[in-house]
Amino acid sequence: MISADKLCKRFGSVQAIKDVSFEVEKGEIVGFLGSNAAGKTTTMRILTCYFPPTSGSATVAGFDVFKDSLKVRQNIGYLPENVPLYTDMPVEYFLDFIASLKGIPGKERDAKVQSAIDRCGLGEVAEKPIGFLSKGYRQRVGIAQAIITDPPVLILDEPTVGLDPKQIIEIRNLIKSFGGKSTVILSTHILHEIEKVCDRILLIDRGQILAFDTLPNLAEKLQERYDFSLTVTGSTEKIKAVLKGIDGVDKLQETGKSDKGIYHYRMKIAKSKSVREAISAKLTADGFQILEMHIEKMSAEDIFRAMVPDREKSAKDQTEEKPKEGEAK
Amino acid sequence: MNTFHIMRKELRNYFSSTIAYAFLAIFLFIVGFFFYMSMVNYSMQSTFAARNPMMIQRMNPSDLILSPLFSLMGFLLIFLIPVLTMRLFAEERKLGTIELLFTYPITEMQLVMGKFLAAVSVLVLMFGFTTVYMVLFTKAFGYVSTQIPWGSMGAGYLGLFLLSMAFMAFGMWVSSMTSDQVTSALATVGGLLVFWIIGSARMDLSGPLMKVVEQISLVEHFQDFTKGVIDTHHIIYLVCFILFFVFLTIQVMEVRKWKG
Structure with a gap:
């Protein structure tokens, strides 16, 4: 469903990712695990056609991210990190707008919006402007806009960051419910999240893949x-x-x-x-x-420690080095 | 179709906040006040002119009322258009929603055109309101002269429309490069003023440079319209100006793909 072949991305002198290659099967839930600035978001942005790779290629749902970018974008739902949303729009209006941009004709739009609202538990706040919602609800609105077209591929960048434990469990169950039908890639640096949700782990550090396997297999190899x-x-x-x-x-x-x-x-x-x-x-x-x-x-944490041993502590203090929008000026 | 969806969203944003209303109110108030003053002024002058047949020849209402009115509207828009364009892209960058837009199945062209057309729609609405002044004008002079100056009005509106779209294209381009709305608005006003007054610099220049400076100036290409003259070379200049900055905005959107 998703395949990446020797993806590289440079930002000026910074090599964000290098030779990233992997394959994800249909219906799998794959977790990108890595410390901050490891290259998770960069890889996701390439897969979602936000920007093309410096070299290498990737296909999503059978389409090349560079040559058939519009078709790829029709087949994905993407939740960017920090969940950017139009704060002045009511939830329902926002989802309707997104559905229209994703090409859902007017007649079916109401049903799709309603279904996304139901699945993400947004019924109570559907009329409220997004700016008034709590972090947990905003996260759900973000997920709702990603799943509204029932895309075959879902890419979620840190879907549970900043939520309270109850909300984390809810979002996690929501994501699990997509498994099997949709192919899901999610990134996180919360380790036990990976254990609970993902079929396979892609361990990435300093822009390179360290391992890509199921948790028991990784443990088996390392122990x-x-x-x-x-x-x-x-x-x-x-x-x-x-x-x-x-x-x-x-x-x-x-x-x-x-x-x-x-x-x-x-x-x-x-x-x-x-x-x-x-x-x-x-x-x-x-x-x-x-x-x-x-x-x-071995838990995901043990595996992470074993594979990314000495840098783990310093990585925690590191601030994000991701290229942010607005640098263009 | 996507262009239309983006446009719909932008229009909602204009009218769900105070921006569009403030924009319309300020513009219509200032233009209305100016219109009233020139009408009063004209009627006072015409009582003098009644005793002087030589003066009556020069009391052309189009020249004395319409032409200055269109000039004023053009100048006023330098300060008001940035209010409409400042948030077009700056806000998307600030909120981060531009990342969403870039990963939806829409092209940069559709995105830019949708936003541009939304801003133009507000403009059309505003010009629609100013026709009230034109109706008052024709009513007032309907008995003085049997010929209503349709030509002058048409030329004035055409010029004003092209000019304000040129302002908008420029403002949109500035907005696409920053994530701060205030910066966006100020830079647009500054840039437009430069385009407006650069023509005065030709006094100190000579030769081909003078010609270039003269041709770049927006006011140079607008003035004839206010006098009721439609010159294709002015139309071509303004249309090129609009297309150039719309194109540049699309390029700014594309830049993320090639950076790094």
Whole structure:
């Protein structure tokens, strides 16, 4: 549905993105993950025909973003970062205007506007000027203008930034509901958002793609050993001795003790299944009862840390270096 | 069709805020006041002229009332047109909505034309109101002279219309380059004044440069219209001026594609 081939974009001496290539299948939800100024917005702006790439090419819904730009634009819904909207227009009027620009004939427009209002939960504020709405509602208006034509491709730049937790969940569910029907690309630097919503993650840093895969696959590749936690009843000295005796167990530590001789341990274990089987078998054979055993899976945050290790802290303080409109003067 | 949708949106913006009303009110008040003063003035002079047959020859109402009125309207528009054009693109840039527009299936041409035509519509409406003065004028002089000066009026309106569209095209271009409406308005007034008075500079110049300066001046190409003269070379100049700045605005929209 979307394919990018060696996209590069320069702004003067700044190389915003370099050799960005990827393919997104129909119905997938893909998350762009990266720190600020990593190139997420630049990539999205190329895909939405806001500006063409310096070199490389991309097709969206089968059309080239440069040669068939109008056709691409007919097939996408785009929510820019910071959700720019006409603050003086009432929600309903705004959506009607957008629908007309997107080429929906007058007869069908009312129905489309109404459906977008319903799906985004804007019924209560449909008559109000957008300038009077809360941040959460504005975000929804932004999403409503993107989905109003039911486009096959949705591109959402930081759709949940600045919302409260309840609103984030609502928007997230809304986005999830588009999956399968529409192809969705969303960007974020909120890590667990990616885990909750996206099928695949495109990890981008300093304008280059570091990884593009599903979360479990990325974790699998990155993890050399599992973090393993274990809760056992018995005598701690003996348990430790047994565990240390098992090949593939490392960095064993006791993390706590509950009443009646229940001990908690953490350790690193090799990825092979036999290690876990050995732990279970040996402890049981020696008469200890295993109450709980658990592999700590890598979260998106762990993956991000593992792949973009040293710059993460400094990236947070960095201000956005995106080219803003108005620089033309 | 997209041009029409953009135009509709811009017109709504003009009339849902106070801009269009203030624009119309100020213009019509000043022009009306000036019209009233020249009518009073004319009637006083004509009582003197009644005793002097030589003077009666020179008491042509078209020259003494219409011509100065059109000149005044032209000059006044230097300060009023920027009010209409200042927000056309500056506001879109400020709000960031220009990013939305650029990613909708419309061309730069449709966008620019839609906005331009919306501003022109307000202008047409305003000129429509000024015809009231023309009706009063013909009523007042209907008995003095059997010939109503349709030609002078037509030429005056044609000139005024072309001139104000030229102002608008220029103002729109300025607006397309900034995100601040005040900057946009001031730069437009400044630019238009330069175009207006540059003709006076020809006194100090000579040769081809003088000719060029004289031809660039907007007032040079407007003055004949107010006198009731329609000269194609003036029409061509003004039309070219309009097309040039509309074209430049479209180019400013396109620049984002090639920058960097």
